[in-house]
Amino acid sequence: MTRPTPPNPYDFLPELPELKVVSDDVRDGDRLSEAQLASGGNLSPALSWEPGPEGTASYAVTCFDPDAPTPGGVWHWILADIPPHVHGLPAGGEPGTGRELLNDLGSLGFVGAAPPAGDREHRYIFAVHALGVDGLPVDQQTPAALVGFHLTVNSLARGAITGLARTAGQGE
Template identity: 50%
Template sequence: MTEKKRPPLPHDFHPPVAGFTVVSDDLAADGGALPQAQVAADGNTSPQLRWEGAPEGTRSYAVTCYDPDAPTGSGFWHWTVFDIPATVTQLPTGAGTGEMKGLPEGAVHVRNDGGSLDFTGAAPPPGDGPHRYVFTVYAVDQEKLGVDSSASPAVVGFNLRFHTLGRAQLVNEYEVSA
């Protein structure tokens, strides 16, 4: 059987920017297995994320979770939140519930590709092989990105493309056996 070709990561198409560090008390180390709490059927809980070393001039942050391996032709956005104040350098476990608890005042959620206004956990099709879940923190050069909660993740990504000073990412994998 031929190994399935994996699509590039989302930032492979963006200009290079400064890097900084993101870690999590909930997620595995980069390249590790996604914990069950971040799986749709077993918890659907957004992970705790903590970051440091963002570039000078950072005025806000955005956080996303994206699966480039989803069999859609365009990947799958699991979580998109932005306009996080520059003074905030972590989000607690469960901040992506959609109730905005745990998110700082002014932060904005947009609908994920499942249609809900929150974090939706991993749910790859059985037998589709491992999927990568790319958790990214963006350092943004403006306090407000200029879009609201009615924007799609693609529109948020378009705006981030032009306003990102730095990026930190953590990738975990998950698969469902056939």
């Protein structure tokens, strides 16, 4: 598939203070491991973040692929309502921490990277959002784009790291 590279969608949102996000599983700008691929372990990466600014009432963690061949990218993961004292998640998440919301692939929870055959390398943006509300006004069937709206209007700070993935046979 030959097409232009979409911009990073977070570049078009209101500016926010940066939240430092780190991971032992994802290095910003490097390839994701087999564990984070849909064809591999399909496992969300371990993530940790610094405390949000004063007023942080909860966190949300998302994974977004802006390079999916759709007009609006694909949400691979939305975990909201993470308590304000939590500043990290192990690989695979922590059962009972936060509330899994519907991703664009029709399921709750993380779905690993899966660029379509013949497409270029995709970016998977793992973002942590410090929120000024203790719970988003959504339910588990709310479309991911609407959840994204609520994340934007309630965010006090945001940080992200980006992993890359290719489909087998796309070249190195």
